[in-house]
Amino acid sequence: MIKGRSFIIVVLVLLTFNACRNSSGRKAEFVFPEADTIPVSEAEKLSTEAIEDIARNISSPVEIANLLQSLAVPFSPDYLASSIDANKQTTSFDKAFTLGVLGADLGYLNMYEKTGSSIDILSSIRKLAEGLKVGQFFDFETIKRLSISKSNLDSLLFISIDSYTQIDRYLRDNSRGQLSALMIIGVWIEGQYLATQVMTEYPDPVLRDRIGEQKIILNDLLLLANPYCSRDTEFGELCRDLQSIKEKYRDVRITYTLGEPVTKEVDGALVVEQTETSVVDMTDEQLAGIIEITKTIRNKLIANN
Amino acid sequence: MKKNLITFIVLLSAGFILNGQTTDKLVSNCVMNAGPDCKYLKDFRIQLSKAPAAGEMRYKAQMSLWKNTKYKFSLCTAEDSKGELILTIKNDANQVVLSSFDAKTGKTYKSVELTCNRSGIYTLNYDFKDGQQGSGVGVVSMVR
Numbered sequence: 306m307i308k309g310r311s312f313i314i315v316v317l318v319l320l321t322f323n324a325c326r327n328s329s330g331r332k333a334e335f336v337f338p339e340a341d342t343i344p345v346s347e348a349e350k351l352s353t354e355a356i357e358d359i360a361r362n363i364s365s366p367v368e369i370a371n372l373l374q375s376l377a378v379p380f381s382p383d384y385l386a387s388s389i390d391a392n393k394q395t396t397s398f399d400k401a402f403t404l405g406v407l408g409a410d411l412g413y414l415n416m417y418e419k420t421g422s423s424i425d426i427l428s429s430i431r432k433l434a435e436g437l438k439v440g441q442f443f444d445f446e447t448i449k450r451l452s453i454s455k456s457n458l459d460s461l462l463f464i465s466i467d468s469y470t471q472i473d474r475y476l477r478d479n480s481r482g483q484l485s486a487l488m489i490i491g492v493w494i495e496g497q498y499l500a501t502q503v504m505t506e507y508p509d510p511v512l513r514d515r516i517g518e519q520k521i522i523l524n525d526l527l528l529l530a531n532p533y534c535s536r537d538t539e540f541g542e543l544c545r546d547l548q549s550i551k552e553k554y555r556d557v558r559i560t561y562t563l564g565e566p567v568t569k570e571v572d573g574a575l576v577v578e579q580t581e582t583s584v585v586d587m588t589d590e591q592l593a594g595i596i597e598i599t600k601t602i603r604n605k606l607i608a609n610n
Numbered sequence: 611m612k613k614n615l616i617t618f619i620v621l622l623s624a625g626f627i628l629n630g631q632t633t634d635k636l637v638s639n640c641v642m643n644a645g646p647d648c649k650y651l652k653d654f655r656i657q658l659s660k661a662p663a664a665g666e667m668r669y670k671a672q673m674s675l676w677k678n679t680k681y682k683f684s685l686c687t688a689e690d691s692k693g694e695l696i697l698t699i700k701n702d703a704n705q706v707v708l709s710s711f712d713a714k715t716g717k718t719y720k721s722v723e724l725t726c727n728r729s730g731i732y733t734l735n736y737d738f739k740d741g742q743q744g745s746g747v748g749v750v751s752m753v754r
Contacts, residue, residue: 357671360733371752463641463650511678518729566707575719577708579727583677
């Protein structure tokens, strides 16, 4: 009896020791939740804070443009949605989605300081914002002045991003959450298009990882769109498009290696370096599928407009 | 009586307007002072009353951070605050990645730089030191 009890204790101790020993270097994996789709009831329960969090989780086009710059990728106007004519956007769906797409393009132009060429896009953004009755939040004159003078990129980035944040918040606060969702989805699709198109011309492992890592936020994006999927045919099709993108990401694996952050003080400031890492496992075929579906969906949505 | 009421409403409105302007100025100053190599990404405007008891940090927001990116988190506290704005960032496993407040030494930092090597969704926890009342701005920038 005592022998049996001792055996159990030894096994428990060994299991505990083994678990602790592996904790610092063990690998975890990011997977989509079990269900393919998020129940509408769950999505509808999203609080304002949760929606704001999701909006913040969408990779900023400014971050993608910054990454491209750091990889010494030259600027190209070919990636921009220049075919869009703001005057032809008749429905609120088109206006809000296009507002997102052009917001991403504006971020790209600003980061590359191609601000002289951004005036046309700025005019389109103003038209669309006015069409959605949110023009009061887009400080067109100040952004235009900063763009032309090329004097202060920080102010330009701040005012441009802040204008979009205010529009987004106003739409949600005024029961027009579907337009806010469309704008955010537009920003993401255009940023994803930019990253994937650059990848075809200037392949780079860092950019490749960033494309693969979008799996992390795809579910959030669907969560945002889901309450409106049955609203009308346009929204329904957009939801199916997002599901198609998600399907292409299904077998992309993201694993994590754990580690403690290293902290030091440099000239009185705190500097932290993460030692835990994320690793993307994506085949060339999977990447090609993601590039293709992104291009098809983005171009279709732009052409519709 | 009516005159007093009108004066009260005017003063109240003026207070709101002034408070808004102060916050806007604090935000723009915080953005502009982030540093020459910094590119603005987002800001968080925090206004908290005194916490009834010590506990978890009260203002929480999620944000995605991406591998191979260096971020700078700047913390700016409004002059009339009783405590200094502090920040702790946790990963999705609720583990602390960084804190602008060193509990051992009691030192607070006005900015923290993070070299991110793990893409994911993080929680930014803001509060004022010792759960004090205050208002402030947290600015997130990318460092080139």
